[in-house]
Amino acid sequence: xxxxVVRFPxxxxxxxxxxxxxxxxxxxxxxxxxxxxxxxGYDAVILPGGFSYGDYLRCGAIAAFSPVMQSVIKAAQTGMxxxxxxxxxxxxxxxxxxxxxxIRNRSLxxxxxxxxxxxxxxxxPFTRLSxxxxxxxxxxxxxxxxYYADDQTLRELEEGGQVVFRYVDQHGQPTPExxxxxxxxxxxGICNPSGNVLGIMxxxxxxxxxxxxxxxxxxxxxxxxxxxxxxAA
Amino acid sequence: MTPTLTPELIRQxxxxxxxxxxxxxxxxxxxxxxxxxxxxxxxxxxxxYKNTRRELRKFPTTGRKVLVKAGEENAGVIDIGDGWAVAxxxxxxxxxxxxxxxxxxATGVGGIIRDIFTMGARPVFLMNSLRFGPVxxxxxxxxxxxxxxxxxxxxxxxxxxxxxxxxxxxxVYFDESYNGNPLVNVFCLGILKRTEIARGAASxxxxxxxxxxxxxxxxxxxxxxxxxxDLTEESKADRPAVQVGDPFRGKLLLEACLELLTSGAVxxxxxxxAAGLTCSTCETASRGGxxxxxxxxxVPKRETGMSPYEILLSESQERMLIIVRSGxxxxxxEIFEKWDLxxxxxxxxxxxxxxxxxxxxxxxxxxxxxxxxxxxxxYEREVAVPPAPEAIAVxxxxxxxxxxxxxxxxxxxxxxxxxxxxxxxxxxxxxGTVVPPGSDAAVFYVREADKYLAATTDCNHxxxxxxxxxxxxxxxxxxxxxxxxxxxxxxxxxxxxxxGNPYRPENFWQLREAVEGLAEACRRFETPVTGGNVSLxxxxxxxxxxxxxxxxxxxxxxxxxxxxxxxxxxxxxxxxLVGSIGDEIGGSLFLxxxxxxxxxxxxxxDFDRELALQEFVxxxxxxxxxxxxxxxxxGGLAVALAEACIxxxxxxxxxxxxxxxxxxxxxxxxxxxxxxxxVSVAGDGIEALQRQAAQMQVPLIQLGRVGDAxxxxxxxxxxxxxxxxxxxxTWYNSVALALSQQDL
Numbered sequence: 003x004x005x006x007v008v009r010f011p012x013x014x015x016x017x018x019x020x021x022x023x024x025x026x027x028x029x030x031x032x033x034x035x036x037x038x039x040x041x042x043g044y045d046a047v048i049l050p051g052g053f054s055y056g057d058y059l060r061c062g063a064i065a066a067f068s069p070v071m072q073s074v075i076k077a078a079q080t081g082m083x084x085x086x087x088x089x090x091x092x093x094x095x096x097x098x099x100x101x102x103x104x105i106r107n108r109s110l111x112x113x114x115x116x117x118x119x120x121x122x123x124x125x126x127p128f129t130r131l132s133x134x135x136x137x138x139x140x141x142x143x144x145x146x147x148x149y150y151a152d153d154q155t156l157r158e159l160e161e162g163g164q165v166v167f168r169y170v171d172q173h174g175q176p177t178p179e180x181x182x183x184x185x186x187x188x189x190x191g192i193c194n195p196s197g198n199v200l201g202i203m204x205x206x207x208x209x210x211x212x213x214x215x216x217x218x219x220x221x222x223x224x225x226x227x228x229x230x231x232x233x234a235a
Numbered sequence: 236m237t238p239t240l241t242p243e244l245i246r247q248x249x250x251x252x253x254x255x256x257x258x259x260x261x262x263x264x265x266x267x268x269x270x271x272x273x274x275x276x277x278x279x280x281x282x283x284y285k286n287t288r289r290e291l292r293k294f295p296t297t298g299r300k301v302l303v304k305a306g307e308e309n310a311g312v313i314d315i316g317d318g319w320a321v322a323x324x325x326x327x328x329x330x331x332x333x334x335x336x337x338x339x340x341a342t343g344v345g346g347i348i349r350d351i352f353t354m355g356a357r358p359v360f361l362m363n364s365l366r367f368g369p370v371x372x373x374x375x376x377x378x379x380x381x382x383x384x385x386x387x388x389x390x391x392x393x394x395x396x397x398x399x400x401x402x403x404x405x406x407v408y409f410d411e412s413y414n415g416n417p418l419v420n421v422f423c424l425g426i427l428k429r430t431e432i433a434r435g436a437a438s439x440x441x442x443x444x445x446x447x448x449x450x451x452x453x454x455x456x457x458x459x460x461x462x463x464x465d466l467t468e469e470s471k472a473d474r475p476a477v478q479v480g481d482p483f484r485g486k487l488l489l490e491a492c493l494e495l496l497t498s499g500a501v502x503x504x505x506x507x508x509a510a511g512l513t514c515s516t517c518e519t520a521s522r523g524g525x526x527x528x529x530x531x532x533x534v535p536k537r538e539t540g541m542s543p544y545e546i547l548l549s550e551s552q553e554r555m556l557i558i559v560r561s562g563x564x565x566x567x568x569e570i571f572e573k574w575d576l577x578x579x580x581x582x583x584x585x586x587x588x589x590x591x592x593x594x595x596x597x598x599x600x601x602x603x604x605x606x607x608x609x610x611x612x613x614y615e616r617e618v619a620v621p622p623a624p625e626a627i628a629v630x631x632x633x634x635x636x637x638x639x640x641x642x643x644x645x646x647x648x649x650x651x652x653x654x655x656x657x658x659x660x661x662x663x664x665x666x667g668t669v670v671p672p673g674s675d676a677a678v679f680y681v682r683e684a685d686k687y688l689a690a691t692t693d694c695n696h697x698x699x700x701x702x703x704x705x706x707x708x709x710x711x712x713x714x715x716x717x718x719x720x721x722x723x724x725x726x727x728x729x730x731x732x733x734x735g736n737p738y739r740p741e742n743f744w745q746l747r748e749a750v751e752g753l754a755e756a757c758r759r760f761e762t763p764v765t766g767g768n769v770s771l772x773x774x775x776x777x778x779x780x781x782x783x784x785x786x787x788x789x790x791x792x793x794x795x796x797x798x799x800x801x802x803x804x805x806x807x808x809x810x811x812l813v814g815s816i817g818d819e820i821g822g823s824l825f826l827x828x829x830x831x832x833x834x835x836x837x838x839x840x841d842f843d844r845e846l847a848l849q850e851f852v853x854x855x856x857x858x859x860x861x862x863x864x865x866x867x868x869x870g871g872l873a874v875a876l877a878e879a880c881i882x883x884x885x886x887x888x889x890x891x892x893x894x895x896x897x898x899x900x901x902x903x904x905x906x907x908x909x910x911x912x913x914v915s916v917a918g919d920g921i922e923a924l925q926r927q928a929a930q931m932q933v934p935l936i937q938l939g940r941v942g943d944a945x946x947x948x949x950x951x952x953x954x955x956x957x958x959x960x961x962x963x964x965t966w967y968n969s970v971a972l973a974l975s976q977q978d979l
Contacts, residue, residue, distance in 0.1 A: 011483070011486070011487055011574065011575065012397070012483050012486055012487075014397075014398065014399020014486065014664055015399070015664060017665070018664070018665060018666040021666065021682065022666075025682070035573075051664075052399060053396075053397040053399075053482070053483060053486075055483070056397070056481070056482075056483030056484075057397075057483075058483065111658070111659050112392050112396060112658075112659045112660075112661070113658055113659070114657075114658055114659070114660060114661045114662055114663060115658050141663045143396070143661040143662075143663055143664060145396075205663065207666060208663045208664070208666045210666070211666065213667075213669050213680050213795070214663075214666060214667075214668070214669070215669075
C-alpha cells in the first residue's frame with residue numbers, strides 16, 4: 003500500500019500530511035510532483051494545504067489545471083480515495099470533483115484557531131472507524147474557508163448525506179457562534195456522492211500527535227489506511 | 236545620462252565630506268555615479284554599523300555551543316546536541332512599515348527567512364516584536380496607528396502563512412512614543428545538521444556566480460540608505476524605497492535553495508537583502524578573500540532600461556547569489572528549472588579582490604571588495620547624560636480603587652490578549668506548535684531533530700526610557716525567566732536595537748547604556764549574542780522613540796514532561812510566589828495607565844537573586860513538582876495572578892491572601908519588582924516545594940488556592956474580588972474591540 007501526497011509549488015502542509023502517515027501510522031507515503039501526469043501505483047491521494055501556485059488567482063484555481071490533477075480526477079472517477087485538506091479542498095471544488103466553493107471568511111481575516119467538528123457521515127473511506135456524532139478537535143488555518151453552495155446544491159448535499167463534518171459548539175450544536183468563517187450550514191467538510199472524495203477545511207494533519215493538543219485527526223488517516231487494507235484483503 | 240558628483244549629490248547619498256575623501260583614497264580616483272551609489276548603501280548605518288560597531292563589540296559572542304558567531308555570516312548558529320543546530324536571528328523593518336505597513340512587514344518576514352535558509356537551515360518558526368502608538372481612542376493619531384497595525388499584521392500573515400512557517404509568538408506593545416514610527420522586529424529560527432552549515436563566501440577562484448530567484452526591478456531602490464535616515468513627513472515620498480514581497484516566490488526559492496544545498500554543488504550562498512546585488516557580491520568576495528566579477532547584461536530583469544545604478548541598488552525581493560563549484564553548474568539548472576525559478580550565471584569568482592561590474596562590455600564598477608565591505612568609517616558618537624529620573628513618592632499619588640485599576644491594566648492593549656492578532660497568523664503549520672502564542676514563551680517541537688525549543692522576545696521600553704542600562708538588563712532577565720517558566724534552559728540571544736538618531740548625544744547615550752546592560756546580562760545568564768540588527772533614526776515629528784533594545788532568546792527543553800504553562804490547572808492546587816512581594820512602582824505600567832506617568836526609577840535587577848530564582852524554577856519543574864509557572868512582569872502580581880486564572884482554555888479562579896505589609900495595597904498588587912514567579916502545586920507537592928526553596932535559599936510565599944469562579948485577594952485593608960468572566964471579557968476582547976472599529 004502506498005499513498006501519494008501531491009506537492010504543488012506553494013504546498014506547505016505536504017510534510018505534515020506525509021508525517022501523519024509515516025510517523026503517525028507507519029505506512030508508506032510519497033510526494034508526487036505537480037508536473038507528474040500519473041498517479042498509477044498509488045492507492046490513495048492526499049491533496050495537502052498551502053497556497054498552490056501562490057493562490058494569487060482564486061484559491062486552487064490554477065492547481066485544478068495542473069498535470070497531476072488531470073490524473074487525480076480520472077483516478078477519483080474510478081473510485082480511488084482522494085482526500086483534500088484546506089487548499090486541497092479548495093482544489094477539489096475547483097476541479098468539480100466536489101460541489102460548491104470556498105469563499106473568504108466572514109471576518110475577511112485569516113483565522114488560525116482550534117475548532118470542534120461533528121462527524122455526520124461514517125460511510126466514507128476516511129471516517130469509517132468513527133461513530134457518527136463524534137466530536138473532533140482540530141485547528142483551522144485559512145483565509146478563504148467559508149463553504150458556499152446555492153440552496154439547491156445545499157439541499158442535495160444534505161439529503162445525500164454528503165455533509166461529512168460540521169462546525170459545532172461543545173455540546174455538538176451547529177450554532178452561529180461555533181461557525182468560525184461563515185460557512186453555509188456550518189459545513190466544514192463534504193464528500194462526493196460515492197464518498198471516495200472528501201474535502202475538509204480543518205487540519206487533521208496538525209492534530210495527529212499528543213504534542214499538538216489533539217490526536218483526533220489521526221482517526222481520519224487511520225480509517226483511510228484501514229479501508230485500503232481491507233480492499234487489498 | 237550620468238549625473239555629475241556635486242557636493243549636494245554626495246550629501247543626498249548620506250555620505251559626509253570625510254567619507255567621500257576616504258572613497259577617493261580607496262579608489263585612487265573619483266568614483267563614478269554608480270560607484271557612489273554602491274558606497275552609499277554599503278556605508279549606510281544599516282549595512283556598515285558605522286555608528287554602532289564599537290558598541291556592538293561589547294557583546295559576549297562566544298560560548299561552548301556557538302558554532303557560527305555574530306557577524307560572521309547571515310545568522311548565528313548554536314549547537315543543540317545530537318548533531319543538530321539552530322540558526323536564528325531578529326531583524327527590523329521599522330522604516331518600510333511606517334510608510335507602507337503591509338509590504339514593509341511582509342518583506343521583513345521574507346528577509347529574515349532568507350537569512351536563515353542562507354545558512355542551510357530549514358526555517359521552522361517565526362516570532363515578532365511589534366510596537367505601535369495607542370489604538371483605542373477616536374483621535375486621528377489612534378486611527379492612523381490602527382491602520383498601521385492592521386497593515387503590519389496582515390503583511391506578516393500574508394508572507395508567513397503563505398510560505399508555511401508558523402508564527403508562534405512574540406509581543407505587542409502600545410505607547411505614544413511609537414506614534415508614526417512603529418517597530419516591526421521579526422525573528423526566524425531554522426534547523427540544520429551541525430555539519431551542514433552553509434557559508435556566504437565566494438570561495439574557489441573560477442567558480443561560477445549564479446543569480447537565482449525573482450527578476451530585478453526598480454522596487455526598494457536603496458532601501459538600506461532610506462532606513463538610515465529620520466522618518467519625516469516627506470518619508471511618504473520614499474515609498475519606492477519599500478520593497479514588494481512575493482511569498483510564493485519566496486517559498487519556491489526556499490525549497491530550491493535547500494535542495495541545491497544538499498546536492499553539494501554550492502561553494503557559497505548569500506541572500507540579496509539590504510543593498511541587494513551590491514551587498515551580496517562584495518560581502519561574498521570579502522569573506523572569501525577573493526574578487527567577484529559580474530555582468531549586468533546577464534542579470535534577470537523585470538523592467539527595461541534599468542541603469543547600472545538601479546540594478547545594483549535595487550532591493551527586489553526573493554533573490555539569492557550562489558557560488559557554484561565548477562563542474563556542478565548543471566545541478567543549478569536542473570533544480571531551478573524544476574521549481575520554475577529564473578536563474579542566470581552572471582559572473583565568476585576572481586583572484587584580484589575586486590568587486591567588478593561590467594555593463595555593455597565596459598567596466599562600470601571596480602572597487603576593492605574588502606575595503607567596501609569592511610572599511611566603512613567607524614565613529615565614536617558623542618553622548619550626553621540626562622539627569623537621573625526622580626523617585627516616585629507613593630504618598631503623592633491619590634489612591635484609586637484597585638478593583639478598577641486591575642481591570643484598567645488587563646484592558647490595556649499591552650497586557651490584554653492579542654488573540655485578534657495571532658489568530659491571523661498561521662501558528663500551527665509544520666505540526667510542531669506545543670505551546671501556542673499567548674504564554675510566557677512559545678514551545679515548538681522540531682520533529683526532524685526530536686527537540687523541544689522555547690522562544691520569547693522581550694523588552695520593556697518604559698524601563699529603558701527611564702534607565703536604559705537597567706531596562707536592557709531586565710529585558711534579558713525577563714526573557715530568560717520566561718524560558719525558565721516554560722521548562723527551558725536558555726541557550727543564546729539575538730537582539731534588535733531600536734533607537735533614535737545617533738547624532739543626538741542623548742540618543743547615543745541611551746544606546747550605549749542599553750548595549751552595556753545587555754552585554755552584562757548576557758554574560759551573567761551565559762547566553763551569548765549570536766547576531767541581530769540595529770535600527771537607528773526611529774524618530775517621528777514628536778521625537779525619538781523610547782529606547783527599545785528587543786531581546787529574542789531561545790532555549791532548549793530536554794524532556795517533554797518539563798514543558799510548563801503559565802495558567803492554573805486544577806481546583807485545590809496551592810499557589811506560591813517565588814520571590815518577594817516587592818514595592819517598586821517606578822516605570823510601572825500601573826503608573827502609566829492609572830496616573831498617566833512615565834516616571835520614577837524602574838525596578839532594579841539583582842543578578843544573583845534572579846539566577847537563583849530561575850535555577851529554582853528549573854529544578855522544581857524537572858522534579859515534576861509544579862503544575863504551572865508564570866513570571867510577574869507588566870502589571871505586577873495582580874495581573875500575573877489574573878492571567879494565570881484566565882489565559883488557559885478553561886478559566887479557573889483563585890483565592891489569595893496577601894501577607895501583612897505596611898505598603899499601600901495598590902503598591903503591593905501592581906509593583907513591578909523583578910525576580911518573581913507564581914507557581915501552583917498539587918497539595919502533595921507543597922512539602923517538596925518548600926524543601927527545595929529552603930535548600931536553594933529562595934524566598935517562597937504561600938499565596939492561596941486555585942478554585943471557584945472569581946479571583947479574590949484578601950489584603951490587610953479588606954478583600955477584593957473580581958468575577959472571572961469580567962476579568963476574561965476585559966482582557967480577551969480589548970484589543971479586538973479597538974481594532975474591529977470601522978475606520979473610514
